Amino acid sequence: MKISRADVAALVQVDRVHRDLYLSPELFALEQRHFFANTWNYLGHTSQVPAPGDYLAVEIAGRPLLMVRQPDGGIRVLYNRCAHKGTQLVSDACGNTGKFFRCPYHAWTYKLDGSPLAIPLKSGYEGTRLKECESGQGMTALQHVAVYRDFVFVKLADAGPDFESYFGEALRAIDNLVDRSPLGRLRIEGGVLRNVIHCNWKMYLENINDTVHPMSTHESATSAANGLWKDQPADAPKPMAMEQILPFGAGYDFFDRMGGRVLPNGHSVLGVNFSIHSGYAALPDYEAAMREAHGEERAAEILQRSPQNALCFPSLALKGSPQAIRVIRPLAVDRTLVEAWSFRAEGAPDLLFERAMTYNRLVFSPMSVVAHDDVHLFESIQQGLRAQGNPWISLHRGFEARELDQAEQTVSGTNELLMRNQFRAWARFMTLTMQD
C-alpha cells in the first residue's frame, strides 16, 4: 500500500495521534527514508575520537556512518562503505585506522577524509570509466555535519533547516552541560549502558517528557526507597543513590509546578523551574571555581538550572545536572536502542562524574531498579495498541487551540503539549520530502 503525504498528516491530529505511528512497518521504513534524513541527529562526541585516525562507527536510520578525526584535528563523517563493492571499511565500533583506511576485501585504500589513495593493479582501470563513476571518487562524505561544543550532529538529506535554525534555543541545554566544566570541556567516560526495548522509539521519546507517570509507574521503586529511608532523621546525609532515587516519588503537584517549555521543531525542556535533580548536595569549592571561570551571574544561571530533561528532537535527551545523555536509536518499528552516556566535566570534582555514572546505572541500566517498570509499560503499550475499537492515543491534556499559533511556550510540567509538539515536528519532517 502506498502511503501519501495526506495519509501521514491525518495520523497526527491537534490533540491525538493514530496508533499506526507505533505499529506500521511501512511507516517505519518511510521514517528511515524521510524523517531521520531531514532532521539533525546526534552522532557522537568528539572526545570519543581524540587522535588523528580515531573513528567511531554509528548507524543512523539504517545507514552505517563513520566519524573520523582528521590529521588537521577536524571531524569528518563518512559512509562506512567501500567505494569498490560496499565492504565496511571497519567493523569495530571504534578504534584507530592509522593514516588511511584499507578495505579488507580488495585492498582499495582511502585517506582519512575518504578521498581515494590507491588501488592494487591500477593499470587494469586504464581506459575504463572508473574515474567518472561514483566508485572512483572514494568514500562518500556527509555534507551536513555540525560540531557544536564537541557534540556532533548529522543530517543525511539536503532538505530541512540548517543546524542553528533547527535547534535554536535547544542548544542552551548543551551549553548548560558543557559550562558545568569550569574549563568549558567535557569528556565522555565510564562506558555506555545500552538497552534494547521492544517498543516504538516515539514512545520512549514521549516518556522523556512525561511527568504524570512517575507516581504510578515508579511506585514500586520509590516506596521501597522510602521504606528504607523513612526512619532516618530529616537532616541525615543521603547516600548518592538515595539522593537520586527518592525524588522519583514526588507528587503530581511537584511535577506540575516544575514547568515545561516547547520549542520549534519538536524540542522541549522539562523542569524549567526546578526538577528532581535540583536537590543534590551543594559543592562550595566547585561553585567557587565556576564563579571564577564564568562570572557570578553565568555561574548561578548554570548551576541553578537543572532541568529534568532537555530534548534535542529526535535523538538526544540531556540532563545537565547529572551530566548524562540518552541517545535514542530506532532499530525497527517495535525495537529501540537507548544508550546512556556519562560525562566528565574537565576541572570539576570527581563527584560530579560519579553522579553521572550513578544516575545512569540506577535509572538507565538494563539492570536498573527504576527503568524495569517503564520498559514493561512501553512493551505493554506496543502490544495493547493492537486492540480494536479505539485507534487513537490521547494527547488531550492541557490542549488549547491557541497553542497552535505559538511556536515557543512555557506551560505546566504535566501538560501533554510537550508530546504534541514532538508529533507536530514529526509530521512536518516526515512529509517534507515525500512526493504528493
Place this chain on the structure above:
Amino acid sequence: MDAATERELLDFVAHEARLIDARRYDEWLALFADEGRYWVPLMGEAQDEGAAHNALADEDRMLLTLRIERLKSPRAHSQHPPSRCQHVLQQPVLVQADDDAQRYELRTPFVYVESRGERQLMLAGTVRHRLVRRAGSLRIELKRVDLLDAGAALPAIQLFP
C-alpha cells in the same frame, strides 16, 4: 586447606545461586557481609576493580535491600508475570585462599537464564566470589559477575545473574 573447608566453599557457591533461583532473596541477602558488594562491571572481566568505569549494577546492602523490597511490591509492574531464573554453574575453582585470615576467592563459570512470560534471556559469564569468615560463617565480601556480553545492548535483566 583442609578438605572440609574446601567442601564448605564449594557448597556455599552452589547454595548462594540456589537461593536466588528459589526466590529466597532475604536469605540470600543475609549471606552478604555488612560491607558486601554485588557488582556487574560494564566491561566484564576486562574491568579493573579501581577503574572509574560504570557497571550494569554496583550495589551495597542498602541497594540490594531496595531491589528485594521492590520485587515484593504488588506494584512492581514489570513482575506481572514474574521473572524466574536459573543458574547453571560449573565446578567453582578456588583461586585464592588465606587460611589465617579466612579469606577465599572462587571463580565459577556459569550460564544464567532469566525468563518472563514468553521471553527468555540467556547470559553467560564467570562469577567471582570473595568470601570471608565472620563469627564462624562464610560471608560475601564481593560477588563480581563478569558477563561475556556485559557491554552488549541488553534487554531488561530483572533478577540477579
